[in-house]
Amino acid sequence: MTKKHVLGIDIGGSGIKGAPVDLQAGQFATDRERVDTPEDSTPEAVAELVAEVAKTFKGEVDSKAPVGVAVPAVVHHGVVRTAANIDPSWIGTDAEALFRTVLDRPVIVVNDADAAGAAEMHYGAGRGSDGVVLVTTLGTGIGTALFLGGELLPNTELGHVELDGHDAETRAANSAREREELSWEEWAERLQRYYGHLEDLFWPDLVIVGGGVSKKAEKYLPHLHLRAPIIPAELRNDAGIIGAAWLASHHR
Ligand code: BGC
Numbered sequence: 082m083t084k085k086h087v088l089g090i091d092i093g094g095s096g097i098k099g100a101p102v103d104l105q106a107g108q109f110a111t112d113r114e115r116v117d118t119p120e121d122s123t124p125e126a127v128a129e130l131v132a133e134v135a136k137t138f139k140g141e142v143d144s145k146a147p148v149g150v151a152v153p154a155v156v157h158h159g160v161v162r163t164a165a166n167i168d169p170s171w172i173g174t175d176a177e178a179l180f181r182t183v184l185d186r187p188v189i190v191v192n193d194a195d196a197a198g199a200a201e202m203h204y205g206a207g208r209g210s211d212g213v214v215l216v217t218t219l220g221t222g223i224g225t226a227l228f229l230g231g232e233l234l235p236n237t238e239l240g241h242v243e244l245d246g247h248d249a250e251t252r253a254a255n256s257a258r259e260r261e262e263l264s265w266e267e268w269a270e271r272l273q274r275y276y277g278h279l280e281d282l283f284w285p286d287l288v289i290v291g292g293g294v295s296k297k298a299e300k301y302l303p304h305l306h307l308r309a310p311i312i313p314a315e316l317r318n319d320a321g322i323i324g325a326a327w328l329a330s331h332h333r
């Protein structure tokens with residue numbers, strides 16, 4: 082195996098997942114590794130597990146290339162600034178410095194939806210789309226990534242726009258569907274309000290819906306009526322890892 086692969090790691094609420102990414106093909110070079118996110122998911126506890134995941138792939142990645150790590154928060158120049166669905170102790174943590182220390186390698190830390198969006202733009206549903214593309218991930222929260230001509234505007238955080246007097250993700254995320262036991266039609270009504278609002282603000286040419294629930298897109302997307310086409314993501318659960326590796330190797 083060549084050693085040209087770049088390590089991507091995706092830190093989520095339930096698992097920390099990583100794989101060497103073949104950036105030419107836009108896919109994992111080997112099977113991914115996953116460990117449970119610890120209950121007490123402080124930066125230090127998570128960093129230890131990130132190092133464990135990274136160790137698995139030692140011989141398979143380019144040891145000089147920066148590792149890409151995706152986290153479910155705003156990441157401003159390597160520093161985590163929010164913690165909507167992660168341990169609050171992350172706020173103010175220089176995550177790049179922390180991971181660099183435990184991995185002994187350069188590291189680029191990015192927002193999870195920005196990572197998933199980058200993967201979709203380069204290898205998935207957004208391939209070749211030049212205009213304004215809005216990628217969203219529907220999971221515990223709502224993550225968003227906004228592109229113009231394929232260039233990412235990072236940390237857009239449109240999951241937190243106000244919707245009917247609420248933080249939108251508390252109404253329209255997949256976790257809200259599960260928590261409130263909404264039917265697909267009921268959830269689609271919330272999604273219509275949400276995407277309709279974003280569409281009025283940003284006028285995207287294309288909307289891509291990611292997150293685990295994108296594999297059931299036929300249950301809710303046909304109920305939505307937007308100006309722009311709205312389509313499911315293609316890379317699903319691999320997108321965060323692949324996009325983290327892509328962003329790390331294209332960092333400027
Ligand atoms: C966070 C975002 C994140 C999204 C998906 C939101 O609550 O604020 O930073 O991308 O959840 O994990």
